[in-house]
Amino acid sequence: xxxxxLSKKKIICLLTPEFFPILCxxxxxxxxxxxxxxxxGYEVHVCTSGIGKNFIKEExxxxxxxFRFFTRRQTxxxxxxxxxxxxxxxGFPQLIKYALKYKxxxxxxxxxxxxxFLGLIVGKILNIQTCVFVDAADTPGxxxxxxxxxKYLVFLFQWVTKKSDSVVILDGLQDLAAPFVDNKIVKxxxxxxxxxxxxxxxxxxxxxxxxxxxxxxSIGRMVLRKGFQDILRALKSLKEVTSDFHLTIIGxxxxxxxxxxxxxxxxxxxxxxxxxxxxxxxxKNYYLKSDAYIFYGKREGSSLAMIEAVAYGLPVFAxxxxxxxxxxxxxxxxxLIDEAKVEDLKxxxxxxxxxxxxxxxxxxxxxxxxxxxxxxxKIAESYTEVFTEQGLQx
Numbered sequence: 001x002x003x004x005x006l007s008k009k010k011i012i013c014l015l016t017p018e019f020f021p022i023l024c025x026x027x028x029x030x031x032x033x034x035x036x037x038x039x040x041g042y043e044v045h046v047c048t049s050g051i052g053k054n055f056i057k058e059e060x061x062x063x064x065x066x067f068r069f070f071t072r073r074q075t076x077x078x079x080x081x082x083x084x085x086x087x088x089x090x091g092f093p094q095l096i097k098y099a100l101k102y103k104x105x106x107x108x109x110x111x112x113x114x115x116x117f118l119g120l121i122v123g124k125i126l127n128i129q130t131c132v133f134v135d136a137a138d139t140p141g142x143x144x145x146x147x148x149x150x151k152y153l154v155f156l157f158q159w160v161t162k163k164s165d166s167v168v169i170l171d172g173l174q175d176l177a178a179p180f181v182d183n184k185i186v187k188x189x190x191x192x193x194x195x196x197x198x199x200x201x202x203x204x205x206x207x208x209x210x211x212x213x214x215x216x217x218s219i220g221r222m223v224l225r226k227g228f229q230d231i232l233r234a235l236k237s238l239k240e241v242t243s244d245f246h247l248t249i250i251g252x253x254x255x256x257x258x259x260x261x262x263x264x265x266x267x268x269x270x271x272x273x274x275x276x277x278x279x280x281x282x283x284k285n286y287y288l289k290s291d292a293y294i295f296y297g298k299r300e301g302s303s304l305a306m307i308e309a310v311a312y313g314l315p316v317f318a319x320x321x322x323x324x325x326x327x328x329x330x331x332x333x334x335x336l337i338d339e340a341k342v343e344d345l346k347x348x349x350x351x352x353x354x355x356x357x358x359x360x361x362x363x364x365x366x367x368x369x370x371x372x373x374x375x376x377x378k379i380a381e382s383y384t385e386v387f388t389e390q391g392l393q394x
Contacts (some may be wrong), residue, residue, distance in 0.1 A: 009043040010394055011102060012387075013128075015095070015119045016110035017087050019048035019066065022076045023252075023280060024221060025191075025304045026110055026135070031061070032192065033108075036380030038063040041394030047098060049073045049087055069094040077254050078221065088114040095122050104128060106392050108383075109164075113138045113153060116160040124163075129392060131166040131383075134177050136300035141176045154180060165390045168383065170301040172323020187386050190326055191302050192379035193371055196284060199313040202291040203360025214245045214353055217290040217314070219283065219305035220297065222253030227297035227319065227339075229262045234296075234345040236266040244353055245271060247294070248286060252277045287312040291360065292352060295319065296337065296345060302327060311371035315363040317348055327374070333366035 014034055018026040034044045043064075050057065050068035059066050071087045073079060079087075099107075099122055106129045109119035116132035123130040136142045140154050161167050161181045169177045171190035178186075205212050220226040228249060235247060249272065256274075263272055278286070283305075287293075293309035294317045302323035309316055310327050316334035318324040330336040335348040352360070387393070 009041060010106070010392060011043045011045060011104040012037055013099070013102075013104040013107045013119075014044060014046045014110065015107055015115045016046065016048050017079060017084065017115055018110075019046060019068075020061075021051060023277065026137075028280065028304050029133075029135075029191065030110055032194070032376040033380060033383070034064040035062060036376045037383070039377070040380060040384055045098075045102060045104065047091075047095060049091075051076060067098055077252065078223070084114045088118050091118055092121070095119075096125070099126050099128060106131060106387060109133065111135055111138050112157050112160050116164065117156060120160050120164055123165075129390060130164045131168065131386060131390070132160060132164045134161065134167060134169045134173065134181070136170065136173060139173050139177050140180055142173070142299060158182070166386050168386060170323070171326055172299075172301040172321065175322065185386060185389050187382065189379060189382045190323070190374060191304055191307055192374050192376040193304070193307040193311040195311055195371060195375050196287075198284075198288060199368060200288050200290060200364065201361070202314055202364040203355070203357040206355075206357040206360065211244065214292065215290045216245055216247040216292055216294055216349075217250070217286055217309065218247065218294045218296075219250045219286075219309075220295070220303065222251050222256035222259055224255050224258065225298045225300075226251075227295075228259045230340060230342050230345065231294055231296050232259075232262050232266050232268060232272065234342045234349065235268055235271065237342065237346045238349050239268065239271065241350060242353060243271065245349070247272045248275060248290070249273070250275045250278045250283070250286060283308070284312075287314065290314055292317065292334075295324070296339075298339060299323070307371070307374065310367040311374075313364040313368045315352065315360060315367060317345065317352075327370055329366070329370070333363050333370060 014030050016030045018024055037044050046066045049071045051073055055068050057068050069091050071090045073083050107119040107123050109116040109132045120130050158180050166185035167183045169188050171188050174188045292315045295303045295306040296319050299321040316328045318328040319339050320336040328334040337344045337348055
């Protein structure tokens with residue numbers, strides 16, 4: 001009797017080029033979706049890249065399995081174009097072998113390129129249903145690490161999204177992605193968040209004398225499109241008025257040296273702390289001790305770290321882009337600032353610093369109310385509606 005014949009549950013293969021030990025939005029999305037889909041009655045397998053030579057090929061994480069393929073990826077930082085191509089070429093025979101053994105009923109590809117293409121080819125060969133998740137990384141018109149490749153592969157984006165059995169577009173990207181998507185089953189779904197039992201206490205103690213500094217937090221890959229350099233320049237201008245703040249930046253990436261150079265140029269070393277990499281399970285300690293969160297990057301749908309900050313009850317400063325506006329309401333639970341408007345970001349920060357403890361606390365409470373509608377459990381249910389429409393139920 002085969003391993004698959006023992007299981008009566010429908011198997012979903014979550015195909016992604018990035019997963020633990022890589023820390024990024026794609027990793028967290030895959031992990032949380034896998035967990036919630038198992039709670040909804042599916043058996044879930046994650047198929048992904050191994051890092052280096054000595055990696056764990058198979059493991060069980062909580063309620064789902066992880067299968068790592070040899071793709072010659074060497075780093076946990078952003079993948080190069082060459083590594084994406086190798087994921088496609090070397091991953092193909094390994095995904096075929098996996099699918100023949102475990103017989104998944106659905107391949108859910110995280111990103112269109114390269115995973116959506118790979119998942120679609122294997123799905124067509126083996127008669128497996130497919131669904132592709134359209135994120136910022138491969139959406140035409142989005143400034144991402146893949147933009148140099150995507151602009152030459154729009155035809156491939158169109159083909160994959162047309163031939164897949166269904167398409168999910170990340171909320172905030174529908175106006176950019178929709179012109180290139182021709183599919184009968186298309187659903188726009190936002191990212192989700194863990195709803196933490198313990199909440200932050202933003203502004204607590206600000207009414208006391210002497211007044212404590214406001215603790216700001218920003219999390220993301222150390223790349224320029226995340227806007228860290230603009231945050232630092234806004235804080236430099238803010239410092240000319242007040243030094244009543246401290247910023248913690250968490251993350252690592254290919255452009256960390258350039259961002260550190262901006263820090264030195266602004267002279268904010270005493271007001272800004274770079275932590276480097278922090279494991280996901282330890283991020284809660286930083287959310288809990290912060291008063292506000294800053295996400296001031298280019299358009300990318302919505303940042304998972306930003307949504308988690310909302311769930312922890314933090315006021316949020318965010319770029320005024322679709323996707324962000326789902327979670328941040330201007331002057332209600334934070335501030336929406338147009339992209340690359342450093343002076344406007346400075347003025348929003350200055351206004352926040354002038355607020356009494358009670359108003360900061362109220363903004364945090366509004367954040368919690370917003371987040372309650374976007375738990376990963378609710379987001380996973382939205383995905384199952386897509387699966388049901390294409391004929392797949394637990």
